[in-house]
Amino acid sequence: MVKYSQEFKLNVVKEYKSGELGYELLALKHGIGDQSQVRRWVTFYDSFGEAALLQNQNKKVYPVKFKLDVLDFMKRTGSSLMETAISFRIMNPSIISVWKKAYEKGGIEALERPRGRPSMSGKPNKKQKKQIHKKIISREEELERENELLRLEVEYLKKLQAFQMNPESYLEKHKQRYHSNSKKHSD
Structure with missing residues (x-):
């Protein structure tokens, strides 16, 4: 899509207004792809004046x-x-x-x-900062959860190892702990 300068548009419209050439001939003369473009400029000029052609609303x-x-x-x-x-x-x-x-x-x-494309400034905007903060928090929480699961696994493996080495003493030890805990609750 060709972009025309504001001055160029204004000159074409004024040339049309002089009455010498119509839309089609003006488009051909100035190498404008379509006569509808010239018609659009003239319509805006008639409706809003020169300011319409001089505004850059892109x-x-x-x-x-x-x-x-x-x-x-x-x-x-x-x-x-x-x-x-x-x-x-x-x-x-x-x-x-x-x-x-x-x-x-x-x-x-x-x-x-x-x-269009997002800004290439490299600086995150407010929305991106919030998302990054949420990701950091959720990642931190995720790591804490994983850490807790690993602690539980290590504890379980230690108890399993102790049980496998000497099952009777392990059971005896835990029976005593179980009975002492149950007496506390029954009092």
């Missing part, structure tokens, strides 16, 4: 509520992409069709997802 982020309002308006009124874009001052009407496809495919959640 990086504008729209809230989910706004996107839903736009899609609802389009559905209720049967407006075209261009009419809807003009009504909501969206300078790129094709973004509305992207929202519509995303909503149809994935619902509201699809409209919430940010587009």
